[in-house]
Amino acid sequence: MSQKIKHVLTVACLIPYVLFAFYLTSDLSWGEQVISDPVKEYGILGSIVLYVIRCMLLLPLMMSACNLFGISYFNSHPKKPVLRSSLMFGPFLCFRVVTRGTYPELVKQNVQRNIETCFKLGLANFVFEVATDRHVGMKKSSQVREIVVPDKYRTKNGTLYKARALQYCLEEEVNILSDNDWIIHLDEETLVTENCLIGIINFINDGQYEFGQGVITYANEEIVNWITTMADFIRVALDYGLQRFSLGFLHRPLFSWKGSFNVSNAGAERHVTFDFGKEGSIAEDCYFAMMAWKEGYKFGWVEGEMWEKSTFTVLDYIKQRKRWYQGINLVLRSKRIPTQLKGGIGLLMLCWTMMPITPMFCVILIHYPLPNSVLFAFLFSLMAGTMLFLFFFGMLKSYPLRGRKLIGLFFVLVLLFIPQITAVLETIPVIWSIFSAQKDFHVVSKEMKSSRGIHIV
Structure with a gap:
C-alpha cells in the first residue's frame, strides 16, 4: 500500500x-x-x-x-528520508545535552548509543556536548565534550536551571562553534535515529531556516508506564498536526515548540541567547522560540523522529505538566515579548x-x-x-x-x-x-533498575 x-x-x-x-x-x-x-x-x-x-x-x-x-x-505517512547531498562536506553538528548530573550512567549510555547511530549513518563531522552541573565522567574523545557549569557562574540577567547551563555553553570562553555550525538540542534521555539525522542534514543543507524541529515518539522499545505512554499519544499527534502546521507551513512558532529535537543555527542561537532571567527559566524552550520569532528568524520542519519515553509515574507526569503550565504562563506575561506574538500560546x-x-x-x-x-x-x-x-x-x-x-x-x-x-x-x-507557586525546576525520574539494566525515559 x-x-x-x-x-x-x-x-x-x-x-x-x-x-x-x-x-x-x-x-x-x-x-x-x-x-x-x-x-x-x-x-x-x-x-x-x-x-x-x-x-x-x-x-x-x-x-x-x-x-x-x-x-x-x-502526508501523515511520509517515505523514509533520503540524503540529498554527500556527508563528506556536510555541516558541523553539535548535539547538546543538558543534565544536572543526577543520572550519569543514563547520560553516558545514551550518548554512546547516539554516537554509534551517527557512525552507522556515516557521520564524522560532529560532537556531543554534555553540559552538566556535576561531573558525569564522560569518556574523552573527539566526539565527546563534557562541560561542567561552575557553581559560581551567574548570567547577566540571573537566569536559572537549564537555561543557565545553555547560556554558559554560549559564552565566548566556552563556545567552540562558528556561526555556520549547527546545534541539535537533546534531553538526557533522547535517542536519535538514522531517519532524524538524515532529516537534520537535509534541513540544514536546504538553507532556508535558522531553526527547526521534528517529531518525538514515546512508545519505543520497552514501555515503563502504560498510562502515561498512552496519554502521550496526543503529544505525538500534536507534533504531526499543530507543530507541523505552525513550523512547516507558517514557519513561525505560533504554539511554541519543545525543548528537545531542536535544530538551531549556532550564530542565530548566540544572537537570541538563553539569558532571559527568571521569567524565562521555567519554560526556556517556549521563551526562546518567542524571542527568536521576535528577532525575525524563520522556523522549519525537520523530517524523521527521535525517541523518548513517557514519565515513569503519574505523579511525575502531573508535576511535569505543572512546570510547563506555570512556565508558559510566565512567558505569556513577559513584557519583553510583543503582544502580537502571544496569540497562539495565549x-x-x-x-x-x-x-x-x-x-x-x-x-x-x-x-x-x-x-x-x-x-x-x-x-x-x-x-x-x-x-x-x-x-x-x-x-x-x-x-x-x-x-x-x-x-x-x-x-x-x-x-x-x-x-x-x-x-x-x-x-x-x-x-x-x-494554588501553588513554581518553586523549582522539577526533573522527572529517568532511571530505574531492573533485572535487565536501566530503563530510559
Whole structure:
C-alpha cells in the first residue's frame, strides 16, 4: 500500500470520530427540550450567560483546525528520508545535552548509543556536548565534550536551571562553534535515529531556516508506564498536526515548540541567547522560540523522529505538566515579548485553563438548553471528533501494529477511555498551579533498575 493511500485512509478515519462525537454531544445542541425564546425562558442576563458559555466551548476550535490541517495537508505517512547531498562536506553538528548530573550512567549510555547511530549513518563531522552541573565522567574523545557549569557562574540577567547551563555553553570562553555550525538540542534521555539525522542534514543543507524541529515518539522499545505512554499519544499527534502546521507551513512558532529535537543555527542561537532571567527559566524552550520569532528568524520542519519515553509515574507526569503550565504562563506575561506574538500560546493557555470548568459548562447547557443550532452542532462535533481522532493518530504513529492484532485490539478498546484519563491528568496541574507557586525546576525520574539494566525515559 502506498504512502498516499495510507494517508487518505488515515485522514478518512476522522469521519467516524466526528460522528461519534456528534452522538456523544448531541444533548448540547439538540436537547430534548425545545427552546425557541431563551430570553423569555431565562431572561436577558441568563440568555447572555448561556450563549457566552456556548461560545467558550468552541475556544479550542482553532487549535483543532490547525491540527487537522497539519495532519491532512502534509502526508501523515511520509517515505523514509533520503540524503540529498554527500556527508563528506556536510555541516558541523553539535548535539547538546543538558543534565544536572543526577543520572550519569543514563547520560553516558545514551550518548554512546547516539554516537554509534551517527557512525552507522556515516557521520564524522560532529560532537556531543554534555553540559552538566556535576561531573558525569564522560569518556574523552573527539566526539565527546563534557562541560561542567561552575557553581559560581551567574548570567547577566540571573537566569536559572537549564537555561543557565545553555547560556554558559554560549559564552565566548566556552563556545567552540562558528556561526555556520549547527546545534541539535537533546534531553538526557533522547535517542536519535538514522531517519532524524538524515532529516537534520537535509534541513540544514536546504538553507532556508535558522531553526527547526521534528517529531518525538514515546512508545519505543520497552514501555515503563502504560498510562502515561498512552496519554502521550496526543503529544505525538500534536507534533504531526499543530507543530507541523505552525513550523512547516507558517514557519513561525505560533504554539511554541519543545525543548528537545531542536535544530538551531549556532550564530542565530548566540544572537537570541538563553539569558532571559527568571521569567524565562521555567519554560526556556517556549521563551526562546518567542524571542527568536521576535528577532525575525524563520522556523522549519525537520523530517524523521527521535525517541523518548513517557514519565515513569503519574505523579511525575502531573508535576511535569505543572512546570510547563506555570512556565508558559510566565512567558505569556513577559513584557519583553510583543503582544502580537502571544496569540497562539495565549489560546493554548486559555484552553488549558478552562479544562477544569468545561465539564460544568456542558452540564449547564444540557440542563438549560438553547435553541438548536446546526452551526454549533457541526463545529463542536468537528472539534471534539478531531481531539478524539488525535489519540488514535498518535497511537498509529507511536506503536506500529503490523503483526500485533491483539495489541491493536487492546489499544482500540483503551482509546475509549484514554482521552478522559488524559483530560483528568491535564486538569490536575492547572488546579495545582493556581494554588501553588513554581518553586523549582522539577526533573522527572529517568532511571530505574531492573533485572535487565536501566530503563530510559
